[in-house]
Amino acid sequence: MSMATTTVSSASGCAPARSLWQRQRWLILRRASQLLILLAFLSGPWFGVWIAKGNLSSSLTLGVLPLTDPLLVLQTLVTGHLPYSSALIGAAIVLGFYLLIGGRVFCSWVCPVNVVTDAAAWSRRRLGIKTGRVPDANTRYWLLGGLLLAAAATGTLAWEWVNPVSLLHRGLIFGMSGGLFVIAGIFMYDLLVASRGWCGHLCPVGAFYGLLGKKALLRVAAPNRKACDDCMDCFAVCPEPQVIRPALKKVGQESPLILASDCTTCGRCIDVCDKQVFKMTHRFDQRSE
Amino acid sequence: MDTGKNSARKSSTAASPASVARRKFINSVAAAAGGGCLLALGAGLYSRQAAALPAQALRPPGALPEADFLAACVRCGLCVRDCPYDTLKLSDLGEPVATGTPYFTARKIACEMCDDIPCVKACPTGALDRQLTDINKAQMGLAALVDHESCLNFLGLRCDVCYRVCPVIDKAITLETHHNPRSDRHAMLLPTVHSDACTGCGKCEKSCVLPEAAIKVFPRQLAQGALPAHYRKSWEEKARHGGSLIGEQVEMPARGFEGSTAGRAATEAVTAPTGAAPAAPSVPPPPAKTAAGINSRWKP
Numbered sequence: 001m002s003m004a005t006t007t008v009s010s011a012s013g014c015a016p017a018r019s020l021w022q023r024q025r026w027l028i029l030r031r032a033s034q035l036l037i038l039l040a041f042l043s044g045p046w047f048g049v050w051i052a053k054g055n056l057s058s059s060l061t062l063g064v065l066p067l068t069d070p071l072l073v074l075q076t077l078v079t080g081h082l083p084y085s086s087a088l089i090g091a092a093i094v095l096g097f098y099l100l101i102g103g104r105v106f107c108s109w110v111c112p113v114n115v116v117t118d119a120a121a122w123s124r125r126r127l128g129i130k131t132g133r134v135p136d137a138n139t140r141y142w143l144l145g146g147l148l149l150a151a152a153a154t155g156t157l158a159w160e161w162v163n164p165v166s167l168l169h170r171g172l173i174f175g176m177s178g179g180l181f182v183i184a185g186i187f188m189y190d191l192l193v194a195s196r197g198w199c200g201h202l203c204p205v206g207a208f209y210g211l212l213g214k215k216a217l218l219r220v221a222a223p224n225r226k227a228c229d230d231c232m233d234c235f236a237v238c239p240e241p242q243v244i245r246p247a248l249k250k251v252g253q254e255s256p257l258i259l260a261s262d263c264t265t266c267g268r269c270i271d272v273c274d275k276q277v278f279k280m281t282h283r284f285d286q287r288s289e
Numbered sequence: 290m291d292t293g294k295n296s297a298r299k300s301s302t303a304a305s306p307a308s309v310a311r312r313k314f315i316n317s318v319a320a321a322a323g324g325g326c327l328l329a330l331g332a333g334l335y336s337r338q339a340a341a342l343p344a345q346a347l348r349p350p351g352a353l354p355e356a357d358f359l360a361a362c363v364r365c366g367l368c369v370r371d372c373p374y375d376t377l378k379l380s381d382l383g384e385p386v387a388t389g390t391p392y393f394t395a396r397k398i399a400c401e402m403c404d405d406i407p408c409v410k411a412c413p414t415g416a417l418d419r420q421l422t423d424i425n426k427a428q429m430g431l432a433a434l435v436d437h438e439s440c441l442n443f444l445g446l447r448c449d450v451c452y453r454v455c456p457v458i459d460k461a462i463t464l465e466t467h468h469n470p471r472s473d474r475h476a477m478l479l480p481t482v483h484s485d486a487c488t489g490c491g492k493c494e495k496s497c498v499l500p501e502a503a504i505k506v507f508p509r510q511l512a513q514g515a516l517p518a519h520y521r522k523s524w525e526e527k528a529r530h531g532g533s534l535i536g537e538q539v540e541m542p543a544r545g546f547e548g549s550t551a552g553r554a555a556t557e558a559v560t561a562p563t564g565a566a567p568a569a570p571s572v573p574p575p576p577a578k579t580a581a582g583i584n585s586r587w588k589p
């Protein structure tokens with residue numbers, strides 16, 4: 001991806017040079033994760049080697065492991081349909097995983113739309129676009145409520161008609177044409193109208209996974225916050241910049257852990273920080289240098 | 290002036306920072322709530338508009354009734370993956386079928402009616418009902434011979450292809466012998482679909498030799514009518530009870546067919562009930578017999 005070259009460099013050139021791997025490690029790992037997940041679904045139709053069948057909505061891996069999107073199952077239940085146990089078990093596994101590891105890990109490590117919105121954010125920074133109006137970040141929770149309401153009111157999975165997340169993932173695996181307009185629309189929206197507009201403010205899928213991540217184990221922390229020289233690189237690159245301040249500047253908390261469940265655990269702050277303030281750790285790691 | 294403005298601003302911020310914050314909060318919540326409601330409304334309307342299945346899209350075997358199907362199917366494509374004949378396809382945004390749901394088009398690839406029904410087994414949600422264990426009981430759609438002007442058998446030829454390819458031959462589709470009024474001496478063997486046995490697999494439509502199929506398979510609700518629930522067929526009731534339920538009835542003569550050969554073999558003598566029907570003035574005189582074909586004398 002073009003994202004591999006992303007670096008928002010500060011004016012200060014005096015930081016010790018870090019290798020490309022050090023500067024892009026988490027980005028490369030995330031893109032690899034997103035790509036491998038896609039390839040697991042595509043190796044079947046492309047090479048006849050079946051690893052995962054289906055798509056992110058529901059899948060069967062190696063013929064034994066069912067995985068189902070818990071938000072979809074929730075909507076199905078709201079319509080009044082009780083799915084078969086394979087879908088329920090699949091949803092329980094996914095739910096358990098994200099509850100434990102971190103809700104929005106889905107966003108930065110799995111969701112294909114993340115690549116699109118990251119690209120839009122990168123282009124926006126590069127082109128210096130400052131236009132637009134950002135919607136309230138709580139809109140996503142209203143949309144989440146709205147999609148459940150729509151499911152209840154129509155008795156169908158109404159959101160799935162337009163859901164860009166499943167639209168793109170399904171499209172990449174099963175082929176798409178019309179769906180591309182929605183994806184292009186999101187890119188243009190993030191580029192021209194609202195910085196981090198979709199994933200940071202609107203996407204109800206991300207909002208749902210965010211809610212799951214309230215007590216997640218995998219966390220990014222700023223243990224070396226003393227070294228921070230206020231270059232603002234992390235704020236510029238972070239898809240949810242508001243989550244950094246409490247940990248980095250001790251606003252309302254002593255802990256160096258980024259505890260807000262909006263943090264997607266993408267690790268970009270670790271990558272871009274020349275002072276190596278951040279690191280990936282677990283919830284109980286309170287160490288601070 | 291300046292001081293007044295300043296003090297005004299000062300007082301407004303100092304007096305009610307809470308109210309400003311509250312107004313801001315209410316504004317943003319209103320906007321967000323509006324967004325949520327719009328989404329619910331938009332998605333709801335769109336889904337209602339798109340909930341009707343177009344005429345040429347058929348659901349996989351075992352699919353729940355359309356409204357329930359759209360609640361149950363999570364659009365995963367596992368049924369698509371396990372269909373050995375690549376019959377099924379997931380709809381894309383903008384197609385008339387609900388986005389992401391599986392369907393097939395009979396004329397492109399028909400369902401081969403697999404004995405083990407792998408598509409149903411693959412479905413994790415029950416959108417394809419596992420109670421369907423005998424593929425012959427599937428109701429994916431219903432075939433209808435729609436074009437009586439082009440079907441070769443209706444022209445009096447013996448094409449029979451739709452009949453021969455039917456996996457439920459002689460039950461779902463039969464050839465019914467009818468008098469050919471054009472030649473007046475030949476038979477037409479008309480492909481006739483029976484709704485109690487047709488699975489809607491689509492093989493007949495797929496195989497129709499015409500450039501545009503004369504027999505087509507539709508979702509059931511499009512291809513099938515329904516009698517009112519209270520209707521009883523006298524002949525069935527009669528058979529069930531071993532006799533008429535209302536006693537012996539006076540046989541009335543059939544009028545209006547004097548001299549006509551309708552419904553009779555060409556060789557059969559026409560026996561008009563001359564004695565029973567004394568010349569009624571309303572009955573027009575028999576017309577000159579045409580060389581071929583029936584004339585029921587019915588005029589719109």
Ligand code: SF4
Pocket residue numbers: 106107108111112113114117165198199200203204205206207
């Ligand atoms: S916010 Fe939504 S679109 Fe963005 S990465 Fe998360 S799930 Fe995907």
Ligand code: SF4
Pocket residue numbers: 220237238239240241243244258262263264265266267268269270
């Ligand atoms: S705080 Fe760091 S890990 Fe969390 S979303 Fe922001 S950049 Fe990613």
Ligand code: SF4
Pocket residue numbers: 349350371372373374375376377399400401402403406407408409424
């Ligand atoms: S019965 Fe067989 S051919 Fe028909 S849709 Fe299912 S898997 Fe495909």
Ligand code: SF4
Pocket residue numbers: 058361362363364365366367368369390391411412413414415416417
């Ligand atoms: S397997 Fe079931 S839930 Fe998945 S697409 Fe097919 S019908 Fe829908």
Ligand code: SF4
Pocket residue numbers: 431432451454455456457458461462482486487488489490491492493494506
């Ligand atoms: S759709 Fe056609 S081929 Fe299939 S069962 Fe019905 S009549 Fe037979």
